[in-house]
Amino acid sequence: MPxxxxxxxxxxxxxxxxxxxxICVLGIMASFQTWRGAYVDGxxxxxxxxxxxLDRLTGGRIRLINSPLDAPRWVVAAITGALAVVLVLxxxxxxxxLVTMVAIGVTVLVLAWSPRPxxxxxxxxxIKRSALLWAIWGVALCAWEATAFTLSVTMPNGxxxxxxxxxxxxxxxxSLPGRILFVGLWLAGGLSLIGFFRKRGQ
Amino acid sequence: MxxxxxTAGYLAILVGMGLTELFARWRPxxxxxxxxxxxxxxxxxxxxxxIIAAWWWFGWHFLFAPTIQVAL
Numbered sequence: 001m002p003x004x005x006x007x008x009x010x011x012x013x014x015x016x017x018x019x020x021x022x023i024c025v026l027g028i029m030a031s032f033q034t035w036r037g038a039y040v041d042g043x044x045x046x047x048x049x050x051x052x053x054l055d056r057l058t059g060g061r062i063r064l065i066n067s068p069l070d071a072p073r074w075v076v077a078a079i080t081g082a083l084a085v086v087l088v089l090x091x092x093x094x095x096x097x098l099v100t101m102v103a104i105g106v107t108v109l110v111l112a113w114s115p116r117p118x119x120x121x122x123x124x125x126x127i128k129r130s131a132l133l134w135a136i137w138g139v140a141l142c143a144w145e146a147t148a149f150t151l152s153v154t155m156p157n158g159x160x161x162x163x164x165x166x167x168x169x170x171x172x173x174x175s176l177p178g179r180i181l182f183v184g185l186w187l188a189g190g191l192s193l194i195g196f197f198r199k200r201g202q
Numbered sequence: 203m204x205x206x207x208x209t210a211g212y213l214a215i216l217v218g219m220g221l222t223e224l225f226a227r228w229r230p231x232x233x234x235x236x237x238x239x240x241x242x243x244x245x246x247x248x249x250x251x252x253i254i255a256a257w258w259w260f261g262w263h264f265l266f267a268p269t270i271q272v273a274l
Contacts, residue, residue: 013246013247013248016246018243018246018248018249019246019248019249022248022249022251022252023248025252026252026255029256029259038267040267041259041262041263041267044259045255045259048251048255051251052247052248052251052252055247060247087261087265092265092266093266093267093268097265097266098266101258101261101262101265101266104258104261105258105262108254108257108258109251109254109255111254112247112250112251112254112255113247113251115247116244116245116250117245123231123234126230126231126232126233126234127234127238127239127242127243129232129233129234130222130226130233130234130235130236130238130239131239131243133222133233134219134222134236134239137215137218137219137222140215140218141212141215144208144211144212144215145212148208148211160205161204161205161208162204162205162208163205163208163209165212166263166264168209168212169264170264173264173265182264182265183265186257186260186261186264189257190254190257190258190261192237193240193244193253193254193257194254195241198241
């Protein structure tokens with residue numbers, strides 16, 4: 001059996017409360033997407049949920065790549081810039097968007113799956129308070145959105161009276177300035193999540 | 203009227219998020235800023251995959267997948 005890298009041994013996947021809650025969240029997301037008729041989205045979320053369950057059952061033995069992906073910052077910035085141009089200029093809902101989104105999805109899944117080193121952080125209580133507050137906002141947003149969606153498809157004039165986030169943002173993303181803004185913010189958010197803006201050495 | 207109520211709900215949540223972050227930057231020892239909190243919680247694979255999957259789906263939903271409004 002190949003030796004696991006030091007980082008992989010650092011944090012082994014366990015059935016913690018946090019892990020169980022996240023698996024439940026992803027399972028609920030998969031079920032909700034399937035229920036609303038977005039079957040592809042549902043299958044994707046079920047697949048991720050299943051991968052995480054299997055990862056725990058096998059003690060973290062699922063490895064997507066043998067060595068962590070790493071590239072100079074300028075390469076990551078150049079690739080992101082090229083992706084931004086493609087996503088802005090390609091027709092929405094077309095095959096170019098499909099290929100680009102699948103490529104981004106596979107890359108970030110590989111990056112997310114790789115172990116990440118522990119970082120120094122402020123007090124545990126401040127982190128817990130922050131996590132709790134953001135979890136409350138996240139749940140509130142999802143609950144409001146789910147309620148609006150349910151009312152929009154069950155009530156008379158529902159689509160007009162109970163707009164979902166998609167209905168509100170769709171006209172904005174349809175316009176060129178709106179799409180530039182959306183793609184820019186979305187990619188910047190992704191770069192932030194993979195640690196692109198973190199200072200070297202952290 | 204109902205359109206405004208629904209939209210105001212989203213805006214209220216967004217304002218709440220913004221105020222939370224402002225407070226966190228003002229008093230980081232009481233509430234950690236979002237970036238610090240994410241850095242900490244994303245050391246775990248499940249959390250990392252969950253958050254990054256949510257981010258990716260947001261782009262997928264708006265850039266490729268058509269908006270679905272099925273009458274139930």
